[in-house]
Amino acid sequence: MTIPADLWQRLAREEALLRRAFPTARIDAEALVLTLVDHRLPPGWSHGRTEVLIPIPVNYPAGQPDNVCARPDLTLTSGALPGSNQGVRIHAGRPWLQLSYHVNAADWRPRLEPEAGSNLADYLAGALTRFEEVS
Numbered sequence: 358m359t360i361p362a363d364l365w366q367r368l369a370r371e372e373a374l375l376r377r378a379f380p381t382a383r384i385d386a387e388a389l390v391l392t393l394v395d396h397r398l399p400p401g402w403s404h405g406r407t408e409v410l411i412p413i414p415v416n417y418p419a420g421q422p423d424n425v426c427a428r429p430d431l432t433l434t435s436g437a438l439p440g441s442n443q444g445v446r447i448h449a450g451r452p453w454l455q456l457s458y459h460v461n462a463a464d465w466r467p468r469l470e471p472e473a474g475s476n477l478a479d480y481l482a483g484a485l486t487r488f489e490e491v492s
Contacts, residue, residue, distance in 0.1 A: 360386055364417060371471045371478070378478040388449035389413040391422075391477055393485075401491030403432040410453050411481060418467035418475065421460055425484035426453035433491060440492050458487040 368386045375382045375391070382393045393409040407427040414420035429445045429452040432438055441457035460475075460483060468474030 360389070361415075364415070367418060367471070368413070368477075371476055374471055374476060375478045375481070379481060382478075382481065384413070384477070385449060389415060389417075390449045391481060392449075393481065396485065396488070398488055399491060401434055402488070403430070403434055403436070404428065407431055407488075409481075409485070410448055411477070411484060412448055413477070418471075421462070421465040421467075421475070422477070422480045422484075423459060424455050425458040425487050426455045427488075429454050439490075456487050458484045 365386050368384050372384045375384065379393055381395060382391060384391050390413060391411040395406050396409045397406055398404060410426040411422050412424065412426070413422060424443070426446070426448060431454050438454075439456060443455040443457070445452045446455045447453070460480065465475045467476065
């Protein structure tokens with residue numbers, strides 16, 4: 358896939374902002390994903406840590422990210438899959454357990470300057486709260 362030049366530039370600008378908030382986060386502009394390594398999970402999950410992935414839409418930032426993904430073998434400690442999951446999906450050539458996480462469209466307000474409006478760091482911060490919902 359060819360990434361539009363304006364999206365490529367936007368993601369490059371946002372990576373510095375993202376890494377200030379989440380030092381282990383990375384943006385792969387070619388695969389259009391954001392990853393966060395070694396995220397600590399609260400009790401109630403089958404693993405204590407997971408890598409996290411956020412798919413980035415090709416029309417970002419006008420198009421907001423949608424959903425949050427974790428290691429494909431992540432379950433609740435009971436062995437059940439978490440609620441509101443879409444099963445295992447392939448992103449960036451790897452399997453990921455995709456969990457529902459959405460921002461209300463009225464709350465997604467990107468600006469020309471990433472720091473002045475909605476951005477990937479904000480989305481990731483909100484998406485990580487999905488792991489607090491151990492059910």
